[in-house]
Each structure stands twice: as structure tokens, then as C-alpha cells.
């Protein structure tokens with residue numbers, strides 16, 4: 053049998069998990085400072101949640117969901133995104149009775165049946181935040197500054213922020229008519245996908261990546277010309293806050309995003325150097341979603357960052373201090389009574405907070421030294437018959453090759469010189 057991982061999924065190996073933990077630690081720190089608390093929702097939900105929340109006529113719902121029937125004949129779907137799940141949990145658990153806005157963050161895998169390529173997977177991780185219960189345009193600005201701070205804390209630069217406002221349902225209604233007037237005459241020139249979107253979801257045509265479609269929408273007036281006074285004022289305030297905070301951004305009137313739930317502000321953060329899949333984060337306001345999913349109306353805003361893409365963008369950028377993955381000590385022994393002593397020593401060292409390894413394969417001393425070297429251990433603690441009798445061990449400094457006899461009760465102190473922090 054030769055079973056391989058499913059197409060579009062990744063094994064994150066120990067050599068890379070240091071990077072993930074590095075990013076996760078920064079996420080936790082940042083969310084704490086901004087007052088976002090973690091929420092963990094199920095990996096699968098009732099299909100209806102996404103069909104209603106994300107929108108029936110979106111690519112995700114039409115083509116990309118992992119949907120299955122369970123043994124009770126319920127239609128379930130592996131979550132393709134986090135917002136609908138968080139909103140469902142917000143309603144179901146009565147979080148609207150907590151002080152508003154409710155500020156939540158999540159981190160976990162999402163699933164979309166997309167065509168895999170560099171930076172695009174069928175299982176990928178998103179870190180996202182959602183602030184539910186406030187219209188304040190400063191929150192929209194916060195959704196942009198928080199991921200930027202995360203990128204900076206991870207050592208990333210070279211990203212660009214694009215923003216737009218797609219207005220409320222009313223503004224969109226009048227813009228839709230304008231769009232159709234401009235596009236209908238050219239319907240047969242659009243790509244197959246856009247032709248089928250024309251009447252169901254014409255706004256999505258604006259951000260089709262097909263060069264011909266792009267050319268065709270070139271002359272379409274910007275949606276921002278059709279905003280109602282309230283939406284225009286809101287967008288003006290969001291930009292005002294970004295200016296005040298010194299955040300550089302580029303207005304992009306063609307940016308519409310792939311979810312139906314967005315209202316007013318939408319944004320995307322891109323790293324042009326990444327090529328085709330260059331968005332490392334995106335989000336926007338979704339003032340109608342809580343009601344759509346069955347809750348009392350609450351305005352809300354959020355974003356999601358793709359963790360794999362962030363790691364790709366970071367590349368091999370130097371200056372990042374990932375947790376060093378190397379043991380402090382390897383305890384070598386010769387079996388029998390020396391192993392019993394080695395077991396005591398390794399347990400004691402672990403209790404003091406050191407990363408200590410032991411030979412589990414009954415190898416010769418030479419082979420154990422080799423193993424310790426391959427693991428990049430800082431020290432090897434050798435327990436021989438002679439040392440056993442004298443209640444000592446020999447400790448070898450793997451960097452210098454120096455060896456020294458140390459009494460049993462001094463091993464911990466010897467390996468952790470005063471002032472040095474124990475356990476990494």
C-alpha cells in the first residue's frame with residue numbers, strides 16, 4: 053500500500069513547526085494587547101450555515117466546499133472560512149449579552165476544494181479576528197492595523213494594503229443596475245465564469261483575474277461613486293483613521309472579495325513578490341451577517357490571515373529568532389545498572405526544565421556520541437561503571453570536546469550556569 057497525503061494538503065514537519073510556533077506566539081501576544089479573546093469552533097458545521105452566510109452564488113459555496121452526509125443523513129461541510137462559524141457561535145451562545153463589541157480571534161485549518169498551487173491549498177490555516185456589535189469606523193481601521201502589526205512582528209515588510217467600500221445593500225442595488233447596463237452588451241466576451249455570474253453576482257466580475265475580463269471592466273465607473281451618504285461618510289472616516297495612524301494604503305475600486313456577506317469596507321493585504329497567490333490577509337465589514345444567520349442584527353467587522361502564505365512571504369528572512377530546536381543534554385549509558393542511573397538523571401534534568409535525551413536503542417558509547425552530535429546536543433552526560441561507584445558522571449561539552457567529572461548532585465547546576473534561563 054502506498055498511501056500519500058491528499059492533494060492540496062501539507063505535512064508540517066518538526067523542522068518547520070518552530071516557524072508556526074513563532075507566529076502563533078506573536079498572534080497570542082498581539083490579540084491580548086488589542087483585547088481579542090480566542091474562540092474555538094467545530095471544524096465542520098451544517099452546510100446551510102455556509103450556503104446562507106457566504107452566499108449561494110459564490111465560488112466557495114458553488115464549487116469549493118467539502119460537503120458530505122454523515123450517518124444520520126445530515127449535510128455537513130468542513131469549514132471553508134471562520135467568520136460564519138464565529139457568528140453562529142456568537143448567536144448560539146448568547147454572546148450578544150456580553151459587553152459589546154465582542155472581540156474574538158481564531159486560528160485553525162480551513163478547507164476549500166481549489167486547484168492547488170504554490171500558496172493555494174485545500175487545507176490551509178487562517179488566523180482571524182471578528183469584532184461584533186459596533187459600527188465604529190475605527191474598528192475597520194483596527195482590522196487593518198492589527199494584521200500589519202503581526203506582519204511587522206514576524207519581520208515581514210514589502211506588503212501593500214488595498215481598500216475599497218462596496219457600500220450597503222441599497223448602494224449595491226443601484227450600482228448593480230449600472231454594472232449590468234455597462235456589461236450586458238459585452239456579455240459574450242467575458243470568460244465562462246463571468247458569463248454565468250453576470251446576472252447572479254455581477255459585482256464579482258470586477259475582480260476576475262482573466263486579462264480579457266479585466267479589460268472589459270476597465271471603463272466601469274467605480275462603486276465608490278454610488279455609495280449612499282452614510283457609506284461614503286463611513287469610508288471617509290476609515291481612511292481618515294488610517295491616515296492618522298500613518299498606515300499606507302491604496303484605494304482599489306475593483307476590490308470586491310468573494311463573500312456575499314461583506315458591506316462597506318473591504319480590504320486585502322498583498323505581497324507582490326509572492327506572484328499569483330499574493331494575498332496574505334483580507335477582510336471587511338459584514339453588517340448583515342448576524343441577522344442573516346438568525347441573530348438580532350449586529351454590525352461587525354473582521355479579517356483573516358493565511359498562515360502558510362505568511363510563512364511563504366517570510367521565506368528565509370534573516371533576523372528571526374525561531375525557538376532553537378536542540379536538546380540540552382544527552383545521557384549516555386552502558387545498559388544494566390548504568391541505565392538505571394541514567395534514567396534517574398534524565399528524569400531529574402527534565403524536572404529542572406532542561407531538554408534531556410536518553411539512548412533508547414541499546415547503542416555503543418560511540419554510537420550514542422554520534423547520535424548526540426546529530427541531535428546537536430550541547431552536552432553529553434556519560435554514566436559508566438566507574439562513575440556509578442563514585443556517584444559521579446562525566447560531562448562532555450560538545451562544542452569544545454572538553455570532558456569533566458561532576459558529582460551527581462551538581463549535574464543540574466553544571467548544565468545550567470547561574471543566570472542562564474532554564475528550559476527553552
Ligand code: AMP
Nearest residue numbers: 171172173176331332333334356358361
Ligand atoms: P479569504 O478567506 O478568502 O478572505 O482569505 C483570507 C486569506 O486566507 C487570504 O488572503 C490568504 O492568505 C488565505 N487563503 C485563502 N485561501 C487559501 C488557500 N486555498 N490556500 C492558502 N491560503 C489561503
